[in-house]
Amino acid sequence: MHRIQYLLAFTFLLSAFGLKAASILIPMDEAQKDHLKSYGIAFWVLKNGEEVDWLLNYRGGSFVTKYDPKTENECKVRGVSYEVLADDKVSQIIAQINDPSVNMDVVKLQTAPRMAVYSPKTGVKPADDAVILVLKYAEIPFDLVYDEEVLRGDLNKYDWLHLHHEDFTGQYSKESRGRYAEKFQEIKASQEATAKKFGYSKVSKMKLAVAQNICSFCAGGGFLLAMCSGADSFDIALAAQNTDIVDEQYDGDPPDPQAQSKLDFSRTLAFQNFTVVTGSYPSGRSGGRFSNIDVSNTRHIAQEDDFFTLFDFSAKWDVIPSMLTQNHERVIKGFMGLATAFDERKIKSTVTIMGELKSANEARYIHGEYGKGQWTFYGGHDPENYQYNPNEPPTDLSLHPNSPGYRLILNNVLFPAAKKKKLKT
Incomplete structure (x- = not known):
């Protein structure tokens, strides 16, 4: 099954079991197909009035933003790898990052610079x-x-x-x-x-x-x-x-x-x-x-x-x-x-x-x-x-x-x- 088909099926299963697909994760480690266009997605989300969390040192400095079909489609159009995450998974990631013993942090990006x-x-x-x-x-x-x-x-x-x-x-x-x-x-x-x-x-x-x-x-x-x-x-x-x-x-x-x-x-x-x-x-x-x-x-x-x-x-x-x-x-x-x-x-x-x-x-x-x-x-x-x-x-x-x-x-x-x-x- 192709990656996009898998993600669509995953999103359907989340809905079927009553779980909310809360966020889109844009990984910035070796799993990312296009690191450079990933920044463009983050900027696009900011330009559209939404926020982006920059996960410092988590999987190469990944980005997380709330789930939106428009954002998901933009990732597909630009060829950017992404993952759809449920609430509990996002909470696990944030807990891992907030652990004082690990060298990670979350930075909230709010407004696209001019x-x-x-x-x-x-x-x-x-x-x-x-x-x-x-x-x-x-x-x-x-x-x-x-x-x-x-x-x-x-x-x-x-x-x-x-x-x-x-x-x-x-x-x-x-x-x-x-x-x-x-x-x-x-x-x-x-x-x-x-x-x-x-x-x-x-x-x-x-x-x-x-x-x-x-x-x-x-x-x-x-x-x-x-x-x-x-x-x-x-x-x-x-x-x-x-x-x-x-x-x-x-x-x-x-x-x-x-x-x-x-x-x-x-x-x-x-x-x-x-x-x-x-x-x-x-x-x-x-x-x-x-x-x-x-x-x-x-x-x-x-x-x-x-x-x-x-x-x-x-x-x-x-x-x-x-x-x-x-x-x-x-x-x-x-x-x-x-x-x-x-x-x-x-x-x-x-x-x-x-x-x-x-x-x-x-x-x-x-x-x-x-x-x-x-x-x-x-x-x-x-x-x-x-x-x-x-x-x-x-x-x-x-x-x-x-x-x-x-x-x-x-x-x-x-x-x-x-x-x-x-x-x-």
């Missing part, structure tokens, strides 16, 4: 950003915003913001040569026009204003996820707000020779005591693309050895990092990007490291608080493409529906929906 992705609206393929790719695959709605929307103050419309692999230092990712030369000129012209429109003399000054507005969004209670160079260049721009670190070929004048001594690390979210690279790329390879925060060009790790391990947090006490690290695997395949991994020696002591390659002092997945808000930085470009090439076709996530690396992105998507009093850290 989603935005900071990314150019033209000239960017879905493959250019893993978050855009997985949000579309999971069928989670979002808006695109970029410099104009941020500078106009539109971020107050949203609860959650992702930063694509942007260069917030105003150096256009230092991609002015070779196969990137044409793209560089196009991006440079577009961003210079926006800077002029808003009264900024340089793109670097405009990008700094954008970064500061994003900081204000986070400080006011917003949730921020940045990947790849969107993470390290963001902090570098904030630290360099009182100096000029941009090379002449990008803004028409040389950088401040005293720039390093003028960096203000009190302005940053995650990183400190780093050294900026003021020259062009690839001449600055030994020090990284923007600074020595990223270890992309100094690491010597073969692809077959490139993994990072998620920390095992206390679900009952360290609820936030526990939510952000829910997975069916604890060892995650590494992947490269403009910013691949962060030197742990450059990370502030207040930051929580959630995933690392300890032998190389590399942090891949980190989290912290800023004002009333939360932020997460995730190194690398695409969890299912080890070394991304812009000429490649987009990653087909239907071939990777159980991706542990992509699950970390989607943990951040549901995190803001959590009932606030459940956040104990």
Whole structure:
């Protein structure tokens, strides 16, 4: 008997014996056919005004919601594995989770966050950003915003913001040569026009204003996820707000020779005591693309050895990092990007490291608080493409529906929906 037929028969038997099919469990362990679309189901339930219980560390971080034929049908349509549970079974699971001796907890998700992705609206393929790719695959709605929307103050419309692999230092990712030369000129012209429109003399000054507005969004209670160079260049721009670190070929004048001594690390979210690279790329390879925060060009790790391990947090006490690290695997395949991994020696002591390659002092997945808000930085470009090439076709996530690396992105998507009093850290 097929699984769907079995579930229908099971539901009929429950009714026949007077038992209520109270809940739908979406397992997130190896029994799940499509982990990524499962997050989309949870988001869909929230968007429809219902609640979802996130069972931390129970079967890979499973979801439970009250039984509704519409939810069951949505699971079938999207190809998501589910189980129909009676009241007594749900009670048994909750009792197991509430046992003080086990590392599990229940987090109630109540309201779907309003989603935005900071990314150019033209000239960017879905493959250019893993978050855009997985949000579309999971069928989670979002808006695109970029410099104009941020500078106009539109971020107050949203609860959650992702930063694509942007260069917030105003150096256009230092991609002015070779196969990137044409793209560089196009991006440079577009961003210079926006800077002029808003009264900024340089793109670097405009990008700094954008970064500061994003900081204000986070400080006011917003949730921020940045990947790849969107993470390290963001902090570098904030630290360099009182100096000029941009090379002449990008803004028409040389950088401040005293720039390093003028960096203000009190302005940053995650990183400190780093050294900026003021020259062009690839001449600055030994020090990284923007600074020595990223270890992309100094690491010597073969692809077959490139993994990072998620920390095992206390679900009952360290609820936030526990939510952000829910997975069916604890060892995650590494992947490269403009910013691949962060030197742990450059990370502030207040930051929580959630995933690392300890032998190389590399942090891949980190989290912290800023004002009333939360932020997460995730190194690398695409969890299912080890070394991304812009000429490649987009990653087909239907071939990777159980991706542990992509699950970390989607943990951040549901995190803001959590009932606030459940956040104990």
